[in-house]
Amino acid sequence: MTWEERWHPLREEWVIVAAHRQDRPWNGQTVRPQAAEIPSYVADCYLCPGNTRISGKQNDQYSTTFVFDNDHPCVGEDAPLDLATAQGLYRNRPARGIARVVCYSPRHNLSLAELDVSEIENLLRVWQEQYLDLGSREGIRHVLIFENNGEAVGVSNPHPHCQIYATNFVFKTIETESRVGERHLEETGRVLFQDILAAERDDGRRIICENDSAIAFIPYFARYAYEVFLAPKQTHPSVATLTDPELHDFAETLKCLLVRLDNLWRMPFPYVMALHQAPTDGQPQRGFHFHIELHPPLRRPNLLKYLAGPEVGGGNFLSDTAPEEKAAELRVQSELHYKEQTHLSESKGESRRTA
Ligand SMILES: [Zn+2]
Ligand SMILES: [Zn+2]
Numbered sequence: 193m194t195w196e197e198r199w200h201p202l203r204e205e206w207v208i209v210a211a212h213r214q215d216r217p218w219n220g221q222t223v224r225p226q227a228a229e230i231p232s233y234v235a236d237c238y239l240c241p242g243n244t245r246i247s248g249k250q251n252d253q254y255s256t257t258f259v260f261d262n263d264h265p266c267v268g269e270d271a272p273l274d275l276a277t278a279q280g281l282y283r284n285r286p287a288r289g290i291a292r293v294v295c296y297s298p299r300h301n302l303s304l305a306e307l308d309v310s311e312i313e314n315l316l317r318v319w320q321e322q323y324l325d326l327g328s329r330e331g332i333r334h335v336l337i338f339e340n341n342g343e344a345v346g347v348s349n350p351h352p353h354c355q356i357y358a359t360n361f362v363f364k365t366i367e368t369e370s371r372v373g374e375r376h377l378e379e380t381g382r383v384l385f386q387d388i389l390a391a392e393r394d395d396g397r398r399i400i401c402e403n404d405s406a407i408a409f410i411p412y413f414a415r416y417a418y419e420v421f422l423a424p425k426q427t428h429p430s431v432a433t434l435t436d437p438e439l440h441d442f443a444e445t446l447k448c449l450l451v452r453l454d455n456l457w458r459m460p461f462p463y464v465m466a467l468h469q470a471p472t473d474g475q476p477q478r479g480f481h482f483h484i485e486l487h488p489p490l491r492r493p494n495l496l497k498y499l500a501g502p503e504v505g506g507g508n509f510l511s512d513t514a515p516e517e518k519a520a521e522l523r524v525q526s527e528l529h530y531k532e533q534t535h536l537s538e539s540k541g542e543s544r545r546t547a
């Protein structure tokens with residue numbers, strides 16, 4: 193039984209873990225039906241190669257990844273600079289930036305979990321280029337790279353892609369991580385995230401996969417049932433400074449992690465994935481350790497974690513699962529994607545990837 197509060201050192205807040213509640217009566221558990229076969233090309237998909245988007249622009253006939261400026265950006269270079277003065281204590285400022293879309297693959301039906309390690313490595317290189325390119329621009333203080341994956345987080349188009357918001361402001365979570373990381377470095381001489389990695393490795397129960405230079409784990413202070421952190425073992429402020437071997441290890445660990453999540457319920461596992469990278473605001477950022485955070489909204493198949501009274505009303509997360517148990521569920525999953533397992537049995541041992 194886990195029934196306690198746990199301190200989230202990166203966000204500086206408490207997480208209430210009440211794992212004794214998980215067996216409480218609950219109606220509505222149904223396993224999601226198998227999705228219909230999705231084709232590899234869809235004529236009206238705005239992300240498929242060669243297709244024309246609503247803006248009238250045409251996608252390249254790309255064969256690996258494809259980056260383009262978002263046609264409907266939330267932050268843009270056209271956002272007004274001349275703002276009406278806010279009343280009283282209220283403040284406002286321009287919401288400027290550059291918003292882009294990165295298609296992972298020309299294949300409409302191939303998720304990030306299903307890409308080969310070398311394809312994921314290639315994607316990591318695109319993220320490196322984008323971070324360096326956008327982050328070096330005048331007025332860009334942060335580059336947020338994120339993927340919303342699955343209908344559970346509001347995405348109906350399965351074509352694998354992520355988004356980039358390069359902005360004139362630093363998103364709040366990153367600002368907090370940067371500030372507490374800097375303070376921890378001043379006070380202890382150590383990188384805060386390295387202390388987290390040390391604690392996770394000392395305990396070991398929450399680690400899901402690991403190789404020479406990368407590690408994935410459900411942190412002690414996870415707010416979501418299957419919240420996973422993925423990080424290089426060496427401190428890098430962003431993805432941009434990872435070496436070739438580190439990129440390979442990172443890609444391999446990301447693949448291993450996503451496959452296990454998909455295998456858990458033999459369905460595409462929905463998530464919000466965000467790269468947490470140092471702001472590009474010219475500050476030293478010596479205490480910032482690049483990592484990916486995955487926030488899957490499901491607690492069970494077809495059961496969403498609703499943000500309700502404690503989270504929305506009170507501002508602290510309440511988790512009714514223990515990170516140790518959830519990590520154990522993922523650790524025992526196969527490293528071979530379930531779709532390939534099916535494929536394997538259908539083709540009597542001949543895998544698409546080894547063929
Ligand atoms: Zn498509
Ligand atoms: Zn983070």
